Amino acid sequence: MNFDLNEDEEMLKALAERFVANNYDFDSRRGYLGGSNGFSPDMWAMLSELGLIAAPLAEQSGGMALDATAIATVFEALGKGLVVEPLIENVMSAARLFERVAPEEIKAVWMKALATGSRRMALAHAEHAARGGRTYVETRVDATGALTGAKSCVPAGAGVDGYIVSVRESGAVTSADGVAMYLVSADAPGLSVNPWRMVDGAVAVSLTLAAVPAIRLGGSLADLEENDLLASIARSAEAVGIMQHLFDATLDYLRTREQFGVPLGSFQAIQHRMAAQYAVIEQARALLNLAIVSAGSDRFASAVYGLRAFIAPAAVELGHEMIQFHGGMGVTDELFIGHGHKRLLAISRWPDDPEVALDRFAAVG
Numbered sequence: 001m002n003f004d005l006n007e008d009e010e011m012l013k014a015l016a017e018r019f020v021a022n023n024y025d026f027d028s029r030r031g032y033l034g035g036s037n038g039f040s041p042d043m044w045a046m047l048s049e050l051g052l053i054a055a056p057l058a059e060q061s062g063g064m065a066l067d068a069t070a071i072a073t074v075f076e077a078l079g080k081g082l083v084v085e086p087l088i089e090n091v092m093s094a095a096r097l098f099e100r101v102a103p104e105e106i107k108a109v110w111m112k113a114l115a116t117g118s119r120r121m122a123l124a125h126a127e128h129a130a131r132g133g134r135t136y137v138e139t140r141v142d143a144t145g146a147l148t149g150a151k152s153c154v155p156a157g158a159g160v161d162g163y164i165v166s167v168r169e170s171g172a173v174t175s176a177d178g179v180a181m182y183l184v185s186a187d188a189p190g191l192s193v194n195p196w197r198m199v200d201g202a203v204a205v206s207l208t209l210a211a212v213p214a215i216r217l218g219g220s221l222a223d224l225e226e227n228d229l230l231a232s233i234a235r236s237a238e239a240v241g242i243m244q245h246l247f248d249a250t251l252d253y254l255r256t257r258e259q260f261g262v263p264l265g266s267f268q269a270i271q272h273r274m275a276a277q278y279a280v281i282e283q284a285r286a287l288l289n290l291a292i293v294s295a296g297s298d299r300f301a302s303a304v305y306g307l308r309a310f311i312a313p314a315a316v317e318l319g320h321e322m323i324q325f326h327g328g329m330g331v332t333d334e335l336f337i338g339h340g341h342k343r344l345l346a347i348s349r350w351p352d353d354p355e356v357a358l359d360r361f362a363a364v365g
Contacts (some may be wrong), residue, residue: 081239
């Protein structure tokens with residue numbers, strides 16, 4: 001099978017790599033991440049100018065309707081640069097879901113702004129008692145259309161213009177049926193937004209809804225899960241990019257750092273451990289390719305869940321190994337290694353942990 005990129009995919013890869021090369025170094029990334037919303041508004045505007053915000057959206061929304069190959073290509077390149085702008089959470093997860101389930105008259109109000117990045121949305125689905133179960137939804141809607149409940153973790157939810165909130169319209173809290181999506185304005189009365197920092201430094205929020213007015217979008221948990229498959233491809237591709245960067249940086253370090261008068265990389269035990277992690281990266285990339293070529297088939301969900309079940313724990317273990325090779329400095333904020341590991345840890349635990357991903361793979365496999 002030919003895995004070479006076509007001309008359009010090569011162009012997207014070069015675009016993402018140029019964005020990283022021109023705008024990201026270690027110090028600038030720390031500055032972007034330290035912003036009030038966890039990223040740089042200037043870099044977000046630049047991504048818009050490059051067309052990377054709109055690209056995953058449908059053509060009628062001004063996008064390119066990127067397929068799985070293009071999504072993986074872009075996000076692996078962004079992962080190598082540890083880009084902090086929330087393309088996955090605000091575009092892949094939220095804007096694409098909104099585009100999928102919203103009525104046409106509501107899309108007419110929002111989609112152009114979402115595609116240009118002038119407005120942002122975040123998906124509010126996770127609840128405290130769900131414990132990794134996507135079907136668990138307690139948030140309710142009353143007869144007037146107002147929402148009451150709480151959402152425990154909304155990544156990239158600070159400073160957005162609206163939230164897509166999953167709401168229980170009928171049935172038990174663990175039922176897969178009876179759930180629909182609602183649109184809540186960020187300045188809606190009765191909405192309390194509590195921001196906090198995740199392990200990788202990104203800003204998430206928790207929501208408390210007390211009779212909050214909302215607009216019914218429709219859709220279901222099936223729409224959310226189907227939409228999340230490409231978002232999972234993006235997360236996994238980002239993880240592969242980060243893993244490759246950590247590996248390459250550590251390899252350079254081992255070739256130059258000397259101990260007992262010889263390079264660290266000359267020790268056989270270290271060579272064996274690096275070879276094992278090289279194999280892990282190749283396995284991860286092979287599973288990513290399997291998920292990509294499965295897109296559009298009835299094997300897609302199984303391939304994506306299998307990819308996530310492997311890469312979530314493997315990425316964290318690779319981060320641990322690279323930190324060990326750098327010694328005490330590896331965990332500090334002074335090196336890329338620690339930052340990359342924190343991002344891999346966040347990816348491995350969101351939107352579910354490795355055990356839940358493995359359960360999903362077993363259920364559909």
